[in-house]
Amino acid sequence: MIRILSYVFLVLVLSGCVSANTIKSVNYYDKKEVSLQAETFLVGNEAKPTVLVLHGSGGVDSHHRDWAKTINSWGYNAVVFDSFRPRGISDVNGRSLEVPFLQRAIDAEMVARWTLNQSWSNGKLCVIGFSHGGVAVLTINMKGQLSNEMGSNHSFQCGVNYYGIPLMEYFLSETTMPVQIHVGSNDGSNDLYRNIDFAKKYKSQTELYVYQNAEHGFDRVATDIRVRGTPGLVKGGYYTIKSDPKSREESLVKVKEFFDKHLN
Numbered sequence: 001m002i003r004i005l006s007y008v009f010l011v012l013v014l015s016g017c018v019s020a021n022t023i024k025s026v027n028y029y030d031k032k033e034v035s036l037q038a039e040t041f042l043v044g045n046e047a048k049p050t051v052l053v054l055h056g057s058g059g060v061d062s063h064h065r066d067w068a069k070t071i072n073s074w075g076y077n078a079v080v081f082d083s084f085r086p087r088g089i090s091d092v093n094g095r096s097l098e099v100p101f102l103q104r105a106i107d108a109e110m111v112a113r114w115t116l117n118q119s120w121s122n123g124k125l126c127v128i129g130f131s132h133g134g135v136a137v138l139t140i141n142m143k144g145q146l147s148n149e150m151g152s153n154h155s156f157q158c159g160v161n162y163y164g165i166p167l168m169e170y171f172l173s174e175t176t177m178p179v180q181i182h183v184g185s186n187d188g189s190n191d192l193y194r195n196i197d198f199a200k201k202y203k204s205q206t207e208l209y210v211y212q213n214a215e216h217g218f219d220r221v222a223t224d225i226r227v228r229g230t231p232g233l234v235k236g237g238y239y240t241i242k243s244d245p246k247s248r249e250e251s252l253v254k255v256k257e258f259f260d261k262h263l264n
Contacts, residue, residue, distance in 0.1 A: 023081070025110040028103060028149050034086045038111055041068040041078040042120050049124035049263035050077040050115050052108055052156075054133030056217075057227075058091045059084045063220050067128070074256050076263060079115055083107045094228035094237075096132060101167070104129075104136035105146055105154075112155040124263045126158040128255070131189070131216065134164020134181075141205075143174040158262040160255055163216055165190045165233065166198040175205040180258045182251045184214030188239030189229050209254055217241035219248040 021038040039060075042048075051071045053064050060082040068078035083104050084090060092098045108127055115121050129137040137159040139145050146154050158178045179202075183195050192210065199208035216239055217223055223243045231237070 021114075023111050023114045025107045027087075028106055029100070034107075036081045036083070036086055036107060036111060038079050038081040038114070039065070039068070040120075041065075041072050041080070043072050043075055043077055045120075047120055047122040048075065048077045049126070049259075050079060050121050051259065051263075052111055052115070052125070052127045053078055053080045054104060054108060054127060054129035054136050055080070055082060055084075056129075056131035056133055057093050057096060064130070066221070070252070071128075071259075074259060076259060077120055079111060081107070081111055092132060094230055096135075096230040096233070099132075101132070101135045101139045102145060102149065104133065105139040106149060108136060108140060109146055109150060109154050116155060125156050126160070126259055126263055127156050128160040128162070129164060130162045130219075131164055134161035135167065136164070137161045137179065138164060138166055138170055141175050141177055141179050142170050143176050145173070158258065160258065162219060162251075163187055163190055166194050168194075170198065171201060175202045178205050178207075178258075178262060180207045180209070180255065182209050182211070182219075182254070184211045184216065184218045184244070184247065186213055187216045188236075189216050189227075189234050207254075207258070209251065211244065211247035211250065214244040214247040215240045215242040218244035219251055221248075 023036045023038050025034045025036050053068055055064050064080050068080050071078040112125055127137055140154050141159055160180045163183045183190055199206045220243050223241055225241050226238050227241055229239045
């Protein structure tokens, strides 16, 4: 067992990933302290801008670590952490509110504050989220959501939301940072028209990109599965997560341009 653990740690270090960082967060609903485990993907020894990666309803997997490596290839550090497992939850498929979106936003801000105090951070920070994590990005973005709980504004220069549905309550607030939204026209767990309305309402701060015939999770690699959705949000109870290589590549170009604009 010791040999196996040593080998896993060595692989993580050699791949640029260090997963021994514990960051404290707090449940806003019961005030219990939670220890988040952050995996850092660093670019060299100089201080760089950083992007936080927020996972979807299934928790952290290779998809989010691959995204971190892609972000590294663009010249930025990346931090991946799981909001579910420290709370004894493996996923929230079919029950999105088991870990509330505001809690995800609070976790992100706590990791952001930790990141800004690290020697490898140059003080510039953005966030990217997928599905459940994408809704968390919008939660960070909406004025009053975080500040009401934490007593101050968030730490991010920009945010990217991959196929996280804008909640109706978000239309009653104001935005606080530039946001880029990516959604497939056939996304069974989202509402395309709600995304369009959101982008129109906050057009000065929002970029919306719609990928024709693409489904949920179109940026994933070699994926085609059915997943249980949250009642009231997903028609029929299930939706499809399916790769779309063309849409993925198109979106990567747009995300890189967005980060280059706001992190440099």
